[in-house]
Amino acid sequence: MAFPDSLILSADGTGSHPRFALLRRLLRRPSALCGLVLMAAILAMAVLAHPLYPDDPLDMVAAPFLHPGTDAAFPLGSDMLGRDLAAGIFHGARISLLIGVVAALVSLVIGIGIGALSGYYGGRIDAGLMRLTELFQTIPPFLFSLAIVAILQPSIATITGAIGITAWPGLARLVRAEVLKLRHSELVEASISLGASDARIILLHILPNVLAPIVVSASILVASAILSESSLAFLGLGDPNVVSWGGMVGAGREVIRTDWYVATIPGIAILAAVLALNLLGDGLNDALNRKGQRR
Amino acid sequence: MRTLSRRHFLAASSAIALFIRSDKPVWAEDKPQAGGTLSVILQPEPVTLSPTNNMAQPTQTVAGNIFDGLVYYDFDLKPQPCLATSWDLARDGKTVTFHLRHGVKWHDGKPFTSADVKWSLENIWKTIHPRNKALFENVSAVETPDDFTVVLKFSKPSLPIFSVLNGVGAPILPRHLYEGTDILGSPYNNKPVGTGAFVFKEWKRGEYVLLERNPDYWDSGKPYLDRILFRIIPDPAARAAAVEKGEIQYAPFNAIPLRDVERFSQLPNVKIDRRGYDWISPLLYLDFNVENQYLKHQRVRQALAHAIDRNAMARIVWFGFGKPAISPVPSAVATFHDSTVPQYAFDPKKAEALLDEAGFKRGADGTRFAITHDYLPYGDDYRRTAEFIKQALHKIGVEVTIRSQDTAAFIKRIYGDRDFDLSLSWNSAFPDPQIGVVRAYWSGWLGTQTPWTNGSGYRNAEVDGLIQAAAVEGNPEARVADFKRFQQIVLTELPTLPLLEMQFFSVHAANLRDIVSQGDQTYSTLKNAWFDGKAKG
């Protein structure tokens, strides 16, 4: 239903802080609330990993293949080497989130950088950068990160980097389109006529206005990075020195038929994280995006 | 659980042993039935189907059905007649005469003669065959007095050759198809023409290799199977599912996850067999890079050996499919195995004491020193072994960083760049230490960057001397003595820690009979196998 936003705003928050307004709008949607709660739980796991499980989660502390619920000391059971799955899940939350967030950051930096430069300058720079983007879009991204990890050898750094470096083209296009829209806005034209530097205009005037779609993309990027990491681990390209959910799934895949829980429990953790991030992303999208609000 | 029960382990293995023995007498009287298609797991997909230039297991498993050898090996690893009906060894050990079978034809109809053997020896065994080159080095002349006699003249006695004369160990190629061509690049490497019980039909990449019954096979009445279908199934869980469901009736070489085997041993329609791997005698070992600043100390290497509970490793990581190895010459190679070598029982206290003695005391954070570990990227079992070792060494204050990589990178790192500290690998010992064992210790390999040779960087003049002497020793007893001395030295100095004598296994359908009838079965022909009752097909 179309009615002026000013009406709703004046009706809604009389002078309340905009950030809280955003949070309130998020909380109003049950799905976003779900995502927020899930995400909080996962963050709590990451924070509580050390206090709750101070020992190395890779230690073989139990009998192998202890099924969940059979031993109170190991509520989620143990894997084929007798490592505590619960400890792995808690410690894995840290690594998986780290991989997801850092990979997303890498994508964000490249994607925003290329998108902003391309959209702002246009012309040859745009053409060149867009060719580069197309190039990266044409190579199957997962296959590409697979190749990078295989070549540089799997470690948490190469995995993160490889995922990040292949995931940015979509974002670059998005940012470019948004920047293009703003490029000729009055604000930007005015700044140019006032002699502001390009960097200043991009950083101060353009990017803040593109923030909404970027924030939404970021949550999805984190989610898909976590998924990609698990896929790499499934193909045997995980880092055996740290516990990540993807690595745990990869380790459990051989016994998925006999001891399904070894791969399934970390699988569910991944699912929960990806779900949470997507719900949050959807919620943010609705809350930040005026169009979404009109429903 | 680390205090474990050796009892459990023994009980488990003897139970499986019992069950293996129990099936033979019952079936021995049955008369083989002809017909049926046997589906076999082939993992991974072979590179080529020619056994001449690739020693990889999938190639050999397929090629063993297409190519017959001069001999095959029985369960005692004694050579038995195949294409050679008999052979004579001269007293000085320098002349060997093979009498060939009459009436054998290549799959394209051409007769098989002594010229094929002579050509193969000169152009393959002595030149491009990666393993045989050293063994046949001393062949000075090959004579073919007639179509069915081959005489080998040696400059020095070369007894080890009698351990590699089967179809894949010393492959005989059809001279008329290969002569004068680029052997490595020949199209027949991918559509092989042999003399064996099965004829190559089709190789669909990524899917299957299909062999059909050779109707003109010299061993009349055999083979019993109409076709063998080698299927390529990359995912281990899928392989297990296919075997369980009966889509696959034969899965050699640990093709299904070890964990599934336990369960499969309870299933009525599936049987597990550990025989047929005797010829290759696989051994899992840990190379110490003796040039490393810590590992160059013998005491450190011994300490690490004491820190690793190989019983637990066999039981947990390898699900009982393997037993602790005390020597690089496996106990199965009984003639040469020395059971009196120094042993390194699991004893963390002793390990810590040795490290203290060596001057590597625990630091403030409990760590003595940090090293890396590269494991052979052949599957989860190896990775888990590496993880097991990491945790074991962590307990004595040695921090290990595991490095993963693919095969190419692994080989380059270990044998090329020598940029490693610990390295986990396996190799085949074969019935004669000369073939599979000594390569890991002979300093002559150093600097050649040759894979699967001396990984540790070990150099010992006496060991080198023993190895070279045994190679040309005509007296079998003297060879045994050489190898026993060799074992004593390398197990004291410990450049390489033997971990496990691996026990490979095959899984097959219960109604598939005589799937294992030779000591080199898994690299040889399935001509004796048959389906009982309602055969598939």
Place this chain on the structure above:
Amino acid sequence: MRRYLRRSLWQIGIVVLGIATINFFLLHLAPGDAAEVMAGESGAATAEYMAALRQQFGIDQPLYLQFLRYVGHLLTLDLGYSFREGMPVAELMRQRLPATLLLMGSSTALAVSLGCVLGFMAARRAGKIADTVISTLALLFYATPVFWVGVMLVMVFSVALDWLPIGGMTSIEAGYRGWALAGDVARHLVLPAVTLGLFYLAIYTRLVRASMLEVYHLDFVRTARAKGVRPWRIATRHVLRNALLPVVTTLGVQLSSILGGAVLVETVFSWPGLGRLAFEALFHRDLALLLGILFCSSLVVVFVNLAVDLIYTLLDPRIELS
């Protein structure tokens, strides 16, 4: 139109050359070469043997020569020879391409068609139970690791229920021909296509739903309502048709990612496709083969995007090729 095509072909040329360059040098960064892999797998090797292999593979030559030769061959559409597999790359790919196209085609068809239907239903009932159910399911499909879904489907439909085969593309031993063969392949195709399709189904469902909701707010929908057009007809003729535009765009973008997903699915289901071949080529350092696959997949992607552009002009009369 002709200008558009010429420009597209020019761009394709640049992109493809870029891919060849990136891949070539990236793969040469990798430690170890094809000879080492073969030596490694064979469990024995001598230096002479490796040298012979290297010479045969042509990897004993300087890097720039190898590169120039590769590019030279590419220009004549010669993809080279895979020494490891012992056959020309083009022939290898010809053997594997149908399986991949079948898998990608059927899973994409499934994802797009069902995704449109589900997204349509969800959008028409936005905020109602049906919408919640569909949206939740879509999110679950999206969030579940693909390979896990695959393995679980095998467990249920192949092992437990025994309805469908575990893997592979045909029952080779049965020796089917003609329609029987097609039926057999179809049976083998179900699980892999569903596994791969579910993830993309989720994407398209969400996309169509969001896109339709957006279109529902546009003025011309209000016009259609004011005209008294029936809701069903508004949804199909006015809203869906416009909402499909982003779907078509996404289709073009997603095509290359689906090949990545194919690696996982082909692994789980022993599907003899290009994804798996690429994966193995990578580990075997089979440069010619890997480059060939990437080259062709990028060609396919580029041409599909060309097709997408054309379809776009059909769907949206405002867009004209220029």
Place this chain on the structure above:
Amino acid sequence: MSLLDVKNLSISFATPRGRLAAVRDLSFSLKAGETLALVGESGCGKSLTALALLGLLEPPAVMEGNGIFLEGRNLLTLDEPTLRSLRGSRIAMIFQEPMTALNPVLTVGEQIMEVITEHEGGGRRAARARAVALMEKVRIPDAERRFAEYPHRLSGGLRQRVMIAMALACSPAVLIADEPTTALDVTIQAQILDLIGTLKRENGTAVLFITHDLGLVGQHADRVMVMYAGRVVEERTAADLFADPLHPYTRGLIAARPGLGGSGRRERLMEIPGTVPGLGAMPVGCAFSPRCAFADDLCRSTVPTSIDQAGGRIACHHSEGIHDREPAIRRIGNS
């Protein structure tokens, strides 16, 4: 007899903080062949009113009232399928932006045809012929060829003619034209309005003409309703209203008008000081009081009721004495 009778219509938005009234207590009737103009600033509720008459309000907007009688049937009591069957056939609407109001991926011909096939069924061929005839009737040149054009290929004026053709396809009793010419330039504007007028006369259609531009109203409307902040403040015949506006707001509007004919510019009525209050910030008394030069305590405390006066209805406490305060108005007009 009146074709459309609206009785005490109110429209409000349901928000988490309660209802916010957007249109209050609107009543009017519309006779055959009559043009009633609804005039007001943007946001005053006129477009909402139009949608309400078509039954197209969507949550959170809700309406209530004593009835909207279209040819005697109360739209408020009809179910959606019946309402749908009336929309487009008995009551039709022309929208403001013909570019966005037309579906970009369908040809204009198809969009006109759709009205006919949806309401009257019949064969496609017959519908097509009628659509072409309609296009000719709204004076689209070369109608046969234009039938297959997409909206973006047509000029703004042609697009609006297409809209009119669509609206008139089933000869509706009531036609709502919501700012039909705002997006067009001045010469086209007059043509379109003349066309609407002609068609109205030919078919006896009642027209509700919604605009913010008083300039157009004088020539094209019989009666005028002036709306401010959701309420009708003055309803008169066009002639009376322009001759002698009685509500201070109307007077302000007329005084601020940049000459007859209007320019269609979007800067609206900047000459009246202050702005239209937001829905959540309505003054207690007369909504116009903060901007009104005559406002006193009564105005600021009590909402004026609508009373019959001077042949129309006016809602102002001081409308009867308005002439005494003339100088004040002039002052506003000149400022």
